[in-house]
Every structure is written in structure tokens, then in C-alpha cells.
Amino acid sequence: MKRSRSCDVVVVGAGMAGLTAARELRRAGREVLVLEARDRVGGRTLSKTLDNGVVIDLGGQWVAPTQTRVMRLVDEFKVDIFKTYTAGDSMLLFEGEVIRRSGSFPFKDKESLDDIRQCMEKLEVLAASVPLDAPWTHPDAIRLDNITFAQWIEENTTTDFSRFFFNWYAPAVFSVNSSELSALHAAFYFGAAGGVALVTSTEGGGQDSRFHKGFQELSLRLAEELGDAICLSSPVSLIEQGESKAIVHTDHMTVEADRVVVAMPPTLSGRIRYNPPMPASRDALIQRMPMGTAIKTMIRYSSPFWRELGLSGMVISQADIPQLVFDNSPDDGSCGILLLFCEGGAARRWGACSSMEREAAMLEVLVKCFGEQARNYEEIIEKYWVEEEFSRGCYAGTMPPGVWTTLGESLRKPVGRIHWAGTETATSWNGYVEGAVQSGERVTQEVIDAQG
Numbered sequence: 001m002k003r004s005r006s007c008d009v010v011v012v013g014a015g016m017a018g019l020t021a022a023r024e025l026r027r028a029g030r031e032v033l034v035l036e037a038r039d040r041v042g043g044r045t046l047s048k049t050l051d052n053g054v055v056i057d058l059g060g061q062w063v064a065p066t067q068t069r070v071m072r073l074v075d076e077f078k079v080d081i082f083k084t085y086t087a088g089d090s091m092l093l094f095e096g097e098v099i100r101r102s103g104s105f106p107f108k109d110k111e112s113l114d115d116i117r118q119c120m121e122k123l124e125v126l127a128a129s130v131p132l133d134a135p136w137t138h139p140d141a142i143r144l145d146n147i148t149f150a151q152w153i154e155e156n157t158t159t160d161f162s163r164f165f166f167n168w169y170a171p172a173v174f175s176v177n178s179s180e181l182s183a184l185h186a187a188f189y190f191g192a193a194g195g196v197a198l199v200t201s202t203e204g205g206g207q208d209s210r211f212h213k214g215f216q217e218l219s220l221r222l223a224e225e226l227g228d229a230i231c232l233s234s235p236v237s238l239i240e241q242g243e244s245k246a247i248v249h250t251d252h253m254t255v256e257a258d259r260v261v262v263a264m265p266p267t268l269s270g271r272i273r274y275n276p277p278m279p280a281s282r283d284a285l286i287q288r289m290p291m292g293t294a295i296k297t298m299i300r301y302s303s304p305f306w307r308e309l310g311l312s313g314m315v316i317s318q319a320d321i322p323q324l325v326f327d328n329s330p331d332d333g334s335c336g337i338l339l340l341f342c343e344g345g346a347a348r349r350w351g352a353c354s355s356m357e358r359e360a361a362m363l364e365v366l367v368k369c370f371g372e373q374a375r376n377y378e379e380i381i382e383k384y385w386v387e388e389e390f391s392r393g394c395y396a397g398t399m400p401p402g403v404w405t406t407l408g409e410s411l412r413k414p415v416g417r418i419h420w421a422g423t424e425t426a427t428s429w430n431g432y433v434e435g436a437v438q439s440g441e442r443v444t445q446e447v448i449d450a451q452g
């Protein structure tokens with residue numbers, strides 16, 4: 001026998017979007033129940049304690065000063081954050097050569113640097129021109145949505161290195177290849193974050209600061225407040241809608257409610273059954289917003305030895321794995337941690353290999369950049385997000401060509417009593433935790449308005 005319950009609003013998914021919605025709806029006087037598939041809250045934020053006691057993030061980890069909603073939670077919960085380490089030179093591994101440059105951007109030569117700058121400026125102007133709540137209304141929407149970001153890069157760069165750079169940059173930002181997303185989506189995404197410079201930068205930008213105890217702490221604190229309104233290990237399999245109520249089904253429970261908030265990536269919302277079925281446009285949309293692919297690896301050393309060599313730890317690499325390296329050591333430098341990313345098509349290829357093969361390839365790159373000492377690590381930990389049943393990839397769902405302009409209107413449009421949240425529905429920092437929080441706030445207002 002299934003247990004039956006009832007409440008005003010069921011929230012499906014206890015990531016930052018669902019938890020924010022649940023909190024805000026409760027504050028607005030609604031009785032809320034949160035149904036979460038996993039045995040934990042936090043979704044794509046997941047913190048882990050290493051063998052030496054240092055906490056790292058296997059999911060989202062950085063926060064920017066302009067991510068005001070997250071920063072408000074940081075203040076409210078008195079959570080400690082610290083600046084990402086940036087001092088020292090950065091490295092470029094290109095055409096088998098290691099190039100060392102001062103500052104955070106290791107470019108090849110002056111000509112390509114100038115070309116990258118002019119292309120960035122064009123992208124900046126384009127991003128600022130996208131109407132964030134309706135990208136399909138951009139005056140050039142059809143053309144931009146019909147081409148891939150790869151085509152846009154080809155049209156707007158002149159040197160081999162700048163082409164390499166932007167095609168490398170796309171998976172670093174979107175975790176899909178530049179050929180897999182529309183130019184309109186790329187422009188929208190940068191626009192939603194306040195510009196390309198903000199997405200790219202460490203200091204003052206998307207990689208500005210990290211959490212001492214991990215980003216998941218915010219979810220845990222929200223969950224603490226919500227208490228037994230959260231049901232873990234409760235994957236929702238079916239949502240039925242009638243004239244006067246909705247019924248949400250898990251294996252062990254049915255919950256009757258006036259409204260349902262589905263707070264997860266659109267493609268995962270397509271794994272739930274609906275009765276009546278979704279309208280054709282919503283169904284088509286959720287078949288067309290794939291998650292990206294990323295493998296996030298952290299390698300711990302007894303000390304951040306690269307700092308003594310005058311290096312920041314930052315590497316831009318033409319090798320498939322890793323493509324990008326950051327210094328991810330704790331604030332006190334009590335040990336050294338290198339963070340290595342493998343994203344997009346390369347992550348799909350390397351995801352099919354064994355972890356030992358991945359490790360060997362990554363160490364080769366680290367040794368080239370930082371010397372033999374890079375082999376002497378104490379701990380290695382990796383996370384391949386595609387393997388997570390209730391994420392199926394990261395960092396977020398992306399729009400391939402043609403989707404924004406044909407189906408974009410269905411992204412947030414409620415279907416009867418069902419409302420949609422999740423970072424993919426955000427107009428501010430879409431794809432980031434900030435976007436998840438914004439979507440939770442937006443959907444709360446939507447539910448309140450719908451209830452009259």
C-alpha cells in the first residue's frame with residue numbers, strides 16, 4: 001500500500017532551485033512537501049571530505065561577487081568563502097610545447113592575442129544584445145540560432161590559435177563542443193551572466209571565490225530549515241493532473257497538491273511520466289536540451305609545490321585530458337590540490353576509458369607543466385557526472401541550433417498545475433547556482449499568482 005499525503009505545493013527535486021522554491025513558498029504561507037530522488041540534497045552541488053580532512057566540491061564550487069542571491073545566502077548562513085588562488089604565471093600546452101606567461105591568460109603570440117581580444121569584444125556586444133527573458137525575439141535570432149557556436153567562431157576569428165582558444169573555451173564553459181550549441185544560446189548564456197568577461201574571469205568573475213566547507217553547505221542549511229518537509233530517496237515517476245488537483249507519485253507515496261514545482265534539468269523532467277501527457281511543444285523541448293559532459297578530478301599533494309616555482313597552477317591545455325587546470329588548494333595552503341577538467345566530446349571519449357588510463361594521461365600533462373614532482377600525489381578523486389542517474393551530466397542543459405527559436409517559449413511556461421524551475425530556466429547566471437536560486441524565487445511568485 002502506498003502512503004497518501006496532501007499539501008498545497010509539491011516541489012520535485014531538492015537542488016538549490018527546489019530548496020529555494022520550498023523555502024519561499026513556506027514563507028508565503030504554503031504547506032510544502034519536497035520529493036527528492038537521491039538520498040541527499042544539493043543536486044549538482046556535492047561536497048566531499050578528503051582523507052586529510054580538507055573539503056572539496058565535486059560539483060559546483062565557485063561563486064562570483066555579482067551572484068547576489070548566493071552571496072545573500074552566504075551572509076545569512078554566515079558561511080565562510082575565500083578567494084581563488086591566482087598569484088604567479090600560467091601555462092599553455094599547445095602543439096606539444098609548454099608556454100609560460102605572466103597573468104591568468106597564457107596566450108601563444110601577440111597576433112592571436114589581438115585576434116582573441118577583438119573576437120571577445122564582438123561576443124560581448126552580442127551577449128549584451130540578447131533579450132534574456134525571450135532570446136527568440138532578438139532581431140537576428142533566426143540566423144544566430146541556425147548556426148552553431150563553432151560556425152560563429154569560424155566567422156569571427158583569423159588565427160589558428162584564436163580558433164583553438166574559442167573551440168577550447170566552449171566546452172570549458174558549456175561542457176559541450178562548440179559544434180553542439182547554437183550561437184544564440186552561447187550569446188544568451190554570456191548575457192545572462194552579465195558578459196563574457198564575468199564568465200571568464202577569476203578575480204571578480206565566475207571563479208572568484210570558494211567555500212571553506214563546500215558549496216553543498218548552502219543546500220544542507222536550507223534543508224535543515226525545511227526539516228521533515230523533505231522526503232529523500234523519493235524519485236517521482238508520474239504526475240497526474242485533474243481539474244481541482246495534481247497527484248504526484250513515487251514508488252511508496254502519492255501526494256495530492258494544488259500545484260507542483262518540477263525543479264530539475266529539462267531533460268530529466270522528461271523521465272517523469274505525465275497524465276495527461278505534456279503538450280507537444282514542451283515534450284519536444286525536453287527531448288532537445290541535452291546535458292553537457294564533464295569529468296572533474298582533484299589531485300592532492302603534500303603542498304602546493306607549483307607556487308614555489310612561481311606558478312598559479314592554471315593550465316590551458318590542448319590535450320584532451322585535462323583541458324584546464326586550477327589551483328584548488330585550501331585557503332591556508334596546508335596541502336596542494338590541483339583541479340583538472342575534461343569536458344564535452346573529450347569527456348565522452350575519456351569517460352569510456354578506465355580511471356587508471358585517465359590518471360596516466362593527466363599525470364603526463366601535469367609532469368610536462370610542473371615537473372616530475374607532479375607524480376608524487378597523495379590522493380586522487382574524480383567525478384564523472386554522466387554516471388549520476390539524477391543528473392545525467394552537467395554543468396547544465398544546453399540549446400543546440402534551432403531550439404530557442406522554435407521551442408524556447410515552452411521552457412518556463414506552466415502546464416496546467418505544473419510549474420518549472422531549475423537553473424536552465426534562469427535569466428540570471430543560467431547554468432549556475434545563482435540561476436537555480438533565481439528560478440526558485442521566480443517560480444514561487446508564479447505559483448502565488450496562479451493561486452490568486
Ligand SMILES: Cc1cc2nc3c(=O)[nH]c(=O)nc-3n(C[C@H](O)[C@H](O)[C@H](O)COP(=O)(O)OP(=O)(O)OC[C@H]3O[C@@H](n4cnc5c(N)ncnc54)[C@H](O)[C@@H]3O)c2cc1C
Pocket residue numbers: 012013014015016017018035036037038041042043044045058059060061062063234235236237263264265268272294296385390391393394395396421422423424431432433434436
Ligand atoms: C562539476 C560541476 C561544476 C560546476 N561548477 C559550478 C560553479 O563553480 N559555480 C556554479 O555556480 N555552478 C556550477 N555548476 C552548476 C551548478 O551546480 C548547477 O547549476 C546547480 O547546482 C543546479 O541546481 P538546480 O537545483 O537547478 O538543479 P540540480 O542541482 O540538478 O537539482 C535537481 C534535483 O532534482 C532531483 N531529481 C531529478 N530527478 C528527480 C525525480 N524524478 N524525482 C525527484 N527528484 C529528482 C535531483 O536528484 C536533484 O537533487 C557546476 C556543476 C557541476 C556538476
